[in-house]
Amino acid sequence: MTVTVYVPCDTTALALGANAVADALQQAAKAKGVDINLVRNGSRGLFWLEPLVEVETSEGRVAYGPVEASDVSGLVEAGLFEGKAEHPLAHGLTDEIPYLKKQQRLTFSRIGVTDPLSIEDYRAHHGFAGLENALNMDGQAIVDAVKDSGLRGRGGAAFPTGIKWQTVHDEPEGQKYIVCNADEGDSGTFADRLVMECDPYMLIEGMTIAGLAVGASQGYVYLRSEYPVAHRIFNEALDRAYRAGYLGRNIRGSGKHFDLEVRLGAGAYICGEETSLLDSLEGKRGMVRAKPPLPAIKGLFGRPTVVNNVLSLAAVPNILDQGAQAYADYGMGKSRGTLPMQLAGNVKRGGLVELAFGITLRELMDDFGGGTLSGRSLKAVQVGGPLGAYLPESQWDTPIDYEAFAEFGGVVGHGGVVMFDDTVDMGEQARFAMEFCSVESCGKCTPCRIGAVRGVEVIDRIRAGENADANLTLLTDLCETMVDGSLCAMGGMTPFPVQSVMKHFPNDLTRQKA
Amino acid sequence: MPHAGPQPVQDWTPELIQQAVDAHKDMPGAMLPILHAIQDRFGYIPEAAVPIIAESLRHTRAEVHGIISFYHHFRTQPSGSHVVQVCRAEACQAVGARQLEAHVKERLGVDYHHTSRDNEFTLEPVYCLGNCACGPSIRVDDDIHGRMDADKFDRLVDNLTTTAVEVK
Ligand SMILES: Cc1cc2nc3c(=O)[nH]c(=O)nc-3n(C[C@H](O)[C@H](O)[C@H](O)COP(=O)(O)O)c2cc1C
Ligand code: SF4
Ligand code: FES
Numbered sequence: 001m002t003v004t005v006y007v008p009c010d011t012t013a014l015a016l017g018a019n020a021v022a023d024a025l026q027q028a029a030k031a032k033g034v035d036i037n038l039v040r041n042g043s044r045g046l047f048w049l050e051p052l053v054e055v056e057t058s059e060g061r062v063a064y065g066p067v068e069a070s071d072v073s074g075l076v077e078a079g080l081f082e083g084k085a086e087h088p089l090a091h092g093l094t095d096e097i098p099y100l101k102k103q104q105r106l107t108f109s110r111i112g113v114t115d116p117l118s119i120e121d122y123r124a125h126h127g128f129a130g131l132e133n134a135l136n137m138d139g140q141a142i143v144d145a146v147k148d149s150g151l152r153g154r155g156g157a158a159f160p161t162g163i164k165w166q167t168v169h170d171e172p173e174g175q176k177y178i179v180c181n182a183d184e185g186d187s188g189t190f191a192d193r194l195v196m197e198c199d200p201y202m203l204i205e206g207m208t209i210a211g212l213a214v215g216a217s218q219g220y221v222y223l224r225s226e227y228p229v230a231h232r233i234f235n236e237a238l239d240r241a242y243r244a245g246y247l248g249r250n251i252r253g254s255g256k257h258f259d260l261e262v263r264l265g266a267g268a269y270i271c272g273e274e275t276s277l278l279d280s281l282e283g284k285r286g287m288v289r290a291k292p293p294l295p296a297i298k299g300l301f302g303r304p305t306v307v308n309n310v311l312s313l314a315a316v317p318n319i320l321d322q323g324a325q326a327y328a329d330y331g332m333g334k335s336r337g338t339l340p341m342q343l344a345g346n347v348k349r350g351g352l353v354e355l356a357f358g359i360t361l362r363e364l365m366d367d368f369g370g371g372t373l374s375g376r377s378l379k380a381v382q383v384g385g386p387l388g389a390y391l392p393e394s395q396w397d398t399p400i401d402y403e404a405f406a407e408f409g410g411v412v413g414h415g416g417v418v419m420f421d422d423t424v425d426m427g428e429q430a431r432f433a434m435e436f437c438s439v440e441s442c443g444k445c446t447p448c449r450i451g452a453v454r455g456v457e458v459i460d461r462i463r464a465g466e467n468a469d470a471n472l473t474l475l476t477d478l479c480e481t482m483v484d485g486s487l488c489a490m491g492g493m494t495p496f497p498v499q500s501v502m503k504h505f506p507n508d509l510t511r512q513k514a
Numbered sequence: 515m516p517h518a519g520p521q522p523v524q525d526w527t528p529e530l531i532q533q534a535v536d537a538h539k540d541m542p543g544a545m546l547p548i549l550h551a552i553q554d555r556f557g558y559i560p561e562a563a564v565p566i567i568a569e570s571l572r573h574t575r576a577e578v579h580g581i582i583s584f585y586h587h588f589r590t591q592p593s594g595s596h597v598v599q600v601c602r603a604e605a606c607q608a609v610g611a612r613q614l615e616a617h618v619k620e621r622l623g624v625d626y627h628h629t630s631r632d633n634e635f636t637l638e639p640v641y642c643l644g645n646c647a648c649g650p651s652i653r654v655d656d657d658i659h660g661r662m663d664a665d666k667f668d669r670l671v672d673n674l675t676t677t678a679v680e681v682k
């Protein structure tokens with residue numbers, strides 16, 4: 001009898017030694033005379049358990065983790081190949097692990113379940129069902145479905161996706177583009193990466209549907225160069241999708257045309273901003289463009305262009321398959337559907353948590369995250385990437401909802417949640433916010449380019465105890481100038497984390513460094 | 515899947531550079547694909563590539579320079595045998611990236627953007643590798659390593675330097 005064993009192949013599993021675990025399992029199986037079928041699946045997104053080895057049994061898949069290569073012989077002795085649960089690293093049925101069971105995975109329903117590159121696996125789990133429907137609809141009907149779902153952009157600005165598509169749809173026929181923003185620059189986020197590494201056909205399907213909706217026959221994925229594994233897996237998936245007739249001039253015999261290509265970025269955070277991204281795709285320095293014109297009207301090479309985040313596009317196949325209403329039934333207020341949140345930093349159980357909007361930050365960090373990794377008390381949380389405020393405990397009961405966060409000047413952004421324990425020096429975090437902006441500014445506006453450099457200097461003086469009061473006033477003014485006088489959110493929001501430190505953790509800022 | 519080792523880099527010649535340019539120059543927005551192709555193949559973007567790219571894409575040399583210098587990824591000097599990137603971003607800071615960074619600099623004896631004296635390691639900062647739930651993270655060539663600490667880093671360096679010696 002052949003035993004099916006799964007060892008994930010995403011960046012995090014690999015970063016924790018998954019290849020060595022796979023090798024050790026092969027050797028152990030050989031030594032024991034057990035015939036195994038080793039599948040390199042995607043990650044389930046339960047990162048604290050990676051490498052998470054699974055074994056197929058008659059009751060379902062059972063999980064072991066985190067497994068190091070040196071654990072393998074012990075696990076095999078304790079009956080891993082028979083799916084026995086008599087080892088401290090055994091967790092029983094994967095689907096029953098509360099962290100996974102309590103989630104509402106619409107977009108991430110397949111990750112970790114399938115072999116990311118297997119089209120058969122993809123099809124066996126609703127893959128391409130949305131596309132089949134879309135191939136029989138006209139563009140307006142597809143746009144309407146996305147509008148009705150209530151989907152808002154998951155890249156940061158939360159703009160309604162259907163409305164953006166409508167604008168591009170309504171432009172006269174001709175060359176139009178679908179551009180996928182896979183620059184995922186925010187620290188604490190990895191959901192785009194998981195899509196590309198663990199369920200790449202979902203993104204291909206979502207972009208193809210977008211192309212059909214607005215009349216675009218060319219798509220580009222702008223992928224950050226910091227993601228070599230995603231690059232490799234996604235390119236292989238593109239190849240296979242072409243060979244299977246899901247891309248190209250005649251998609252599955254429908255006569256419809258969509259081509260797709262990956263382009264690598266080159267290590268510039270600002271290229272995640274959509275107009276800078278377009279300049280970069282055109283082969284220029286990634287300078288932010290003034291809006292209007294909107295990219296939907298004059299985008300890539302001056303043509304109407306849909307620019308969407310990976311997660312926005314990845315939500316579309318499910319909407320076209322299960323119906324707009326089924327998606328809109330999840331969520332609260334004007335935040336419809338589910339949000340893939342990412343627990344990161346000093347967290348005991350880090351990973352991907354996809355849930356309907358509405359859970360509070362505290363529930364997310366306690367019930368899922370299990371508190372800090374260090375076991376010390378939690379001091380601050382940064383939500384929404386490096387431009388997001390640091391939230392003190394008084395704000396942790398806020399529900400995850402775009403409007404609820406906006407009310408106190410917070411951002412949900414791309415859904416990254418970075419936790420810090422009480423050893424963090426918040427003054428240092430404020431300084432880093434300014435430093436990051438000084439490294440990553442595109443340089444177009446003075447408040448951002450020069451302001452960030454000044455910001456670092458002023459914070460250094462405050463921390464050194466030089467004229468602290470006068471310098472704090474200076475910092476306050478500088479932040480306001482950046483907020484008011486910057487062209488894009490890089491300069492315009494860098495002050496948010498700084499201001500939040502001044503407001504909620506003032507002692508850390510003025511406390512002199514030892 | 516075997517671990518990706520360092521990219522085997524080739525010595526450049528003007529002809530080889532021209533070849534890399536020609537292979538991509540007809541793509542829309544060919545500049546970044548060309549720069550990546552050159553750096554992947556030769557390990558960096560030699561000064562001599564600038565006029566070739568400028569000529570082929572009908573840009574000025576100054577424009578090409580401006581583009582290369584805008585992007586942190588592109589290098590205009592050869593690197594050491596291995597490129598080590600340490601994640602400096604927030605999620606890794608929350609689990610000790612600052613201490614790790616100090617250790618790495620001391621161990622390799624260099625600051626960011628420099629190459630160790632034995633020419634083994636070029637050190638670079640990076641802002642997030644997408645491994646934020648299991649940091650501190652570093653990247654060595656095309657491999658990402660999580661939950662990095664000083665001891666693990668020292669072992670990694672030892673392994674990389676011994677393999678390099680064996681190969682010779
Ligand atoms: C400095 C800066 C960085 C950004 N980085 C990203 C990014 O990495 N990924 C992303 O999807 N959007 C990013 N955005 C937002 C994009 O400009 C844009 O709103 C988004 O790609 C639109 O797609 P969506 O509507 O699907 O969210 C960034 C914005 C700014 C100002
Ligand atoms: S705010 Fe900064 S990053 Fe944005 S356009 Fe101005 S200089 Fe460029
Ligand atoms: S463009 Fe000059 S200040 Fe913003």
Ligand code: FES
Nearest residue numbers: 601606643645646
């Ligand atoms: S912050 Fe270091 S890997 Fe994301």
